[in-house]
Amino acid sequence: MRKPNAICKVCGRPYYACSSCEKTESYKTIADTIEHYNIYTTAILFSRKGISAKEAYDIIGKYDYSDIPKDSPVMITVNEILNAGKKTEVKPKVEKSTEEKPKVEKVAGEKKEDTQKETTFKKVVNKKNIKSEK
Numbered sequence: 001m002r003k004p005n006a007i008c009k010v011c012g013r014p015y016y017a018c019s020s021c022e023k024t025e026s027y028k029t030i031a032d033t034i035e036h037y038n039i040y041t042t043a044i045l046f047s048r049k050g051i052s053a054k055e056a057y058d059i060i061g062k063y064d065y066s067d068i069p070k071d072s073p074v075m076i077t078v079n080e081i082l083n084a085g086k087k088t089e090v091k092p093k094v095e096k097s098t099e100e101k102p103k104v105e106k107v108a109g110e111k112k113e114d115t116q117k118e119t120t121f122k123k124v125v126n127k128k129n130i131k132s133e134k
Contacts, residue, residue, distance in 0.1 A: 057085020
């Protein structure tokens with residue numbers, strides 16, 4: 001294994017990054033893992049107001065940040081994101097309806113309302129037939 005030549009900007013652990021990582025702008029130029037890189041970029045975007053607290057909260061929630069030192073600048077920003085995200089989380093309000101729903105009784109597999117509409121329609125048809133006969 002090669003000697004570590006870089007330090008993760010998230011957790012502070014030393015790791016090895018080859019020279020082609022720098023040329024190709026790989027995540028290895030900043031962090032030892034892709035997860036740490038994503039946490040880092042999310043923290044940077046949030047601190048520069050590139051993304052909202054809700055967006056940052058949704059992204060950060062996908063990762064395990066338990067290995068990041070609590071006094072790390074990235075972890076301080078992660079804690080800000082977590083606190084801000086909890087405050088902006090919107091929970092849908094459940095409104096109780098004061099209107100009563102009509103009770104529907106089943107009559108031979110049909111709704112009573114449908115039967116009443118059908119009966120009303122037949123009465124109208126019968127009245128028209130009676131009027132036209134006179």
